[in-house]
Amino acid sequence: MKPATPAPSAAYLPLKALQAFEATMRLGGIGRAAERLGVTHGAVSRQIGLLQQTLGHPLFEGPRNARRPTAEAERLWREIAPAFAALEQAVAGRGRAGRRVRVSCLSTLAARWLIPRLPDFAAAAPGVVVELTESYAPLDRTLGGADLAIRMLAPDTPCPEGLEARPFMNNAIGMVAAPGAASDVRLVSRSHPAAWANWSPLTGQPAPAGGPVEFDHQQTMIEAAAAGLGAAVAQRPLVEADLAAGRLVAPHGFVSDGAVFAAFHRRGEAGPSTRRFLAWLEAPGQKI
Known part of the structure; x- marks a missing residue:
């Protein structure tokens, strides 16, 4: 009897390296990726180096203190980002990581409008933790490492590339x-x-x-x-x-004056806790 031919082994898929690369691209830097992943800066850097070796070409270029993604890195990120977003949403709400929303907000709005209402959100969504940072920084797809960024959106102003805007209150x-x-x-x-x-x-x-x-x-x-x-x-x-x-x-x-307050999030990446915060945000916003 002829022995069965062994099945071909699955191609090597460097998941940890891809995760480190995806987080770096999404959050705009190795430091932010390391913080989000709970590892060191060096660990993320090593994983990206491994991925570059696997692919056989560089993913970042420029001086060490101002590295920027190559065109190939942008293409790769566009292809893998939806898969990682789907994985994140699949596990969101099943653990502590899915019960946290990082919110970047204009400082005066945070102090005078948002913070006084956060106890209401805590009562409406027990167990969901809001981590608030204050910022006036211009927006890009990194959102400064936040899940949501609350900013002003002027009339006829396009949403920054890679982001979705959820208007919730007239100005x-x-x-x-x-x-x-x-x-x-x-x-x-x-x-x-x-x-x-x-x-x-x-x-x-x-x-x-x-x-x-x-x-x-x-x-x-x-x-x-x-x-x-x-x-x-x-x-x-x-x-x-x-x-x-x-x-x-x-x-x-x-x-x-035609402008609105809007919550921005990365396109297709709002998990259950983030969506819950967005829905809650719209309720008090409509009363203004």
Whole structure:
């Protein structure tokens, strides 16, 4: 009897190396990939080196402190990214890693609008941990290592390549001042220098003639308005608690300037916990 011919062995598939490469491409650097994978920078670097040896060509080029992916690396990443996204979604929610959402948010919005609402999310989604970082950095597909990034989206502005945008709240702006305080001084934040110029045509109201008195951020500008130092144009989500408490008044109300607050995530990569956070985010956002 002729012995059976052994089945050919499966081709070698360097899964760990591919995982390290995919994370590096998705998150924009070896350091971020190492942090996400829970290994050292050197471990990720070695795996990428192994993958380059297996493929027989380099995947990154340029000086050591500014390496960038080659065209072949971009092609490979586009081909393998959907598979890793599918694997991640398949295990999401079955362990601690799937119960965590990393959120990057504009700092004043985080302090004045998002953080006060996070206890509601904790009650609605027990066990899902939100890790919050504050950032104004421009967006690309890395999202600075976050799962979601909350930013402003101006009218007719395209979503950055590789990302999906989920608008959840209109940007309503209005003039605010302390009750009974003189509002003849213009308060301005350097982060939004055109606020008065945008508000006046929308409302037909002139800006105060006095000032401007400048502040680095909206947070300090709003506190200055509440202290009676003048009037400011502010986004409604940032001052709604002050309005409710009577620290500020908005004599002309609020009007939308056409922009929206949006949550950005990498295309096709929103896992169950991230989708749950997105759905929750839209509920309070619609009330503004």
